[in-house]
Every structure is written in structure tokens, then in C-alpha cells.
Amino acid sequence: MYWQTLVASSLLATGVQAGIGSLVMDGMTRNSPSVERRMEEIAKASLRSRGYLEARQTIQEATTGPASNVLLNQDGTINMTAWDQQANDACSIALSHLPEASNPSGTCVCYNLPALDNVTGTFEADLRLYQLSAPSGQFSGIPPQNIQVGLSYKGASVVVSAAVAPRQDDPSSVNANLKLLQTYLFVGQIDRTQMTGPLTMAQLEALVMPVVTLTAVNTLGQTVSTNVSSNEAAFVAGVFSQSIIMSDFNQALLAVQEELAGLRNGTVAFVLPGVQIMVFPIGLVITSVWLAIGVAAYGMGTIQRIAFREQYQRAVQRESKRAVAYGRI
Known part of the structure; x- marks a missing residue:
């Protein structure tokens, strides 16, 4: 037994x-779909309760022409004099924190969109080239006026509509070392293949964000080129300048920082x-x-x-x- x-x-x-x-x-x-779905819902609810996560909205509510903060003429066109002053002031403030250029040409760029049509995909772009520091390396000895600017887009194409001559130095500029070399105005079109469905603001911003390339011929007759970071000053005026677009990682990071702050001041129980x-x-x-x-x-x-x-x-x-x-x- x-x-x-x-x-x-x-x-x-x-x-x-x-x-x-x-x-x-x-x-x-x-993976367990039910568990993953429940954990995702819990995380989203926590972020949404703190205001860090909102439902994704399409660009149908965005601008279908000039930005709301762009001054217009009586006929509905953009007041280029007011826009030039607004963009130059915003670019000077955004670039004032840079101690020196991040590329050997010694230049930096400021990129903005004065107008965007989210239905047809057409847009107007403003690119300003500034001299921040002395050229170095392969660009040593090359005059700034001999530098050519090129743009390439992930999902759009542009043509140059005008190249505005630089203004005289503004004594009221935020950064005395910052000198405007050239202003380029472009007219662009987002690829039709990218406009098949509603796009979020972050997706649209990625489509109209260019890769800026500077090309010149040095004293030896050699062609040199370098890429300039357009993230140093982008969308500081016009379209997207009043929008805050955050990635999921940054939203989660803000939620973590909020929890840590609550633990420190005692508002959140450990x-x-x-x-x-x-x-x-x-x-x-x-x-x-x-x-x-x-x-x-x-x-x-x-x-x-x-x-x-x-x-x-x-x-x-x-x-x-x-x-x-x-x-x-």
C-alpha cells in the first residue's frame, strides 16, 4: 500500500x-498577444493620464496654405518682407547657441516652410546659409560665394524659385559671429506615392526635411563636399514652428521623469x-x-x-x- x-x-x-x-x-x-495587449494598454493609459500621450491625428487639420503665423498681403500672397524678418530673427535665435560649425565649411543652415498644402503636397521652402566659423580642412581658402548648395529629399522634390542676395549685417543680431551668406527659396512637391493615405505631422515633417550638401572647388581644382545638419535650426518659423512633435521614446521618457519627480517629492507612493x-x-x-x-x-x-x-x-x-x-x- x-x-x-x-x-x-x-x-x-x-x-x-x-x-x-x-x-x-x-x-x-x-509571445502572448493578450498579455502584450494588456501591458500596452496599461502603459498607454498611464501616459495618457499624465498628458504625455494623445491619439495620433492626421494632417487634415493642419495648414492648407501659408502658416497661421505668416503675415500675408491683401491678395493672399506671403508678405516676403515680413517673412524675411521673421525667419531671420527666428534663425538667429536658434543658431545663437552654436559655438562653431559642425562641418569643415564653417557654415550652418536654417530651414523653414512658409507654406504647405497637405492636399496637393506642394510646399514652399526657405533655406538660409550662415557663416558661423572659419572654413577648415578641405574648405580652407574657398570663398563662401563659391559654395554651392544642394538638397535631397526622402519623399519630395524641389526646384529653386529664387536666390535672394544677403542683407547687410544686422547690428541687432543675437550672435555677432553669425553672418547670413545666402537665402534660397524653393518650390517643392511631395511624391504622390507618399500621399496615398492620411499622414501624421511627424510623417509629413520627415518627408519635407532635406539633406543639405555643400559643394565647392578648392584651390587645387578638386571638388569637395560636406553634409550640413539641418536639425540645428529647422522649422523655427512658419509651418511646424508652433507644433511639438514627440516620439514614443520621448513620451515614455517624460512619463518616467514625472514618476521619479513624484517619488522625490512624495506625491507618488513607492x-x-x-x-x-x-x-x-x-x-x-x-x-x-x-x-x-x-x-x-x-x-x-x-x-x-x-x-x-x-x-x-x-x-x-x-x-x-x-x-x-x-x-x-
Whole structure:
């Protein structure tokens, strides 16, 4: 009887352990859509409650012409004098924090869109080339007026509509070392293949953000070129200048910073990790099954030890009685 019970309990424990092992391995080798969806909903709800995450909106509510902060003439065209002053002031402020240029040409650019039509995909672009520091390397000795500017887009194409001569130095400029070399006006068109569906502002901004390349011929007759970062001052005036476009990573980073600030000032209670079952119901099921296995194993062992003790006591009593009977004989 003892061995039958022991074998049965061993087989039961082995079967349950195999089932749990396969369940755990299944969870490690393939993703659970329900769990991932629930965790994603929890994360989004946490971000949305703090104002860091909003539903994605398409550009149908965006501008279909000149930006709202661009001054227009009475006939609806852009007031280029006012735009030139607005763009130059915004670019000077945005580039004032740069100690020197990030490329050997010693120049930096400021890129803005005075107008954008999100229905047809046409846009007007303004590119300003500034001299920030002295040329170095391959661009040493090359006059700024001999530098050619080229633009390449990921999902658009442009043509030069005008090249405005630089103005005289403005004594009220934020950075005295910043000198406007040339202003380029472009008319562009977003590729039709990119306009098949509604686009978010971030997607549209990526389509109209160019890669700026400067090309020149040095004193040795060699053609040299370099790329200029357009992120140093982009969309500081006109379209997108009043919009804040954040990536999912930056939104999550702001949420983490908010939680840390709440922990420091005591507005958010600290939760000790490891004391809560965050994955429900899989975590609860696995924990409960292992608890049941442990209780069953310890309980079965205790019962078997009690039965063995009673059996031993009965055997001792029988031997004692037998010894007494032999003694009397």
C-alpha cells in the first residue's frame, strides 16, 4: 500500500511539473498577444493620464496654405518682407547657441516652410546659409560665394524659385559671429506615392526635411563636399514652428521623469518590486499551481512519515509482546 501511494503521488507530481514546464517554456518561446495587449494598454493609459500621450491625428487639420503665423498681403500672397524678418530673427535665435560649425565649411543652415498644402503636397521652402566659423580642412581658402548648395529629399522634390542676395549685417543680431551668406527659396512637391493615405505631422515633417550638401572647388581644382545638419535650426518659423512633435521614446521618457519627480517629492507612493503579480492571470495561475505542488509534496511526505511511525510503533509493540511471551515460556 505504501509503495502504491508513493508511485501514484510521484507520477502525479511529475505530470503536473511537466505541464507547468511546458507552459513556462511556451511563454518564453512565443509571445502572448493578450498579455502584450494588456501591458500596452496599461502603459498607454498611464501616459495618457499624465498628458504625455494623445491619439495620433492626421494632417487634415493642419495648414492648407501659408502658416497661421505668416503675415500675408491683401491678395493672399506671403508678405516676403515680413517673412524675411521673421525667419531671420527666428534663425538667429536658434543658431545663437552654436559655438562653431559642425562641418569643415564653417557654415550652418536654417530651414523653414512658409507654406504647405497637405492636399496637393506642394510646399514652399526657405533655406538660409550662415557663416558661423572659419572654413577648415578641405574648405580652407574657398570663398563662401563659391559654395554651392544642394538638397535631397526622402519623399519630395524641389526646384529653386529664387536666390535672394544677403542683407547687410544686422547690428541687432543675437550672435555677432553669425553672418547670413545666402537665402534660397524653393518650390517643392511631395511624391504622390507618399500621399496615398492620411499622414501624421511627424510623417509629413520627415518627408519635407532635406539633406543639405555643400559643394565647392578648392584651390587645387578638386571638388569637395560636406553634409550640413539641418536639425540645428529647422522649422523655427512658419509651418511646424508652433507644433511639438514627440516620439514614443520621448513620451515614455517624460512619463518616467514625472514618476521619479513624484517619488522625490512624495506625491507618488513607492511600490516595492516583487510583491505584486503584475501579469494576470498567467502569473497567478503559475504561482498557484506551484504552490499546490509544494503543499501536496510536503503534505504527502508528512502523511507517509506519520504512517511509517505508526507502523513502526505497532511493530515494536508486537515484538515486545512476542519477547514477553517467549520469556514466560
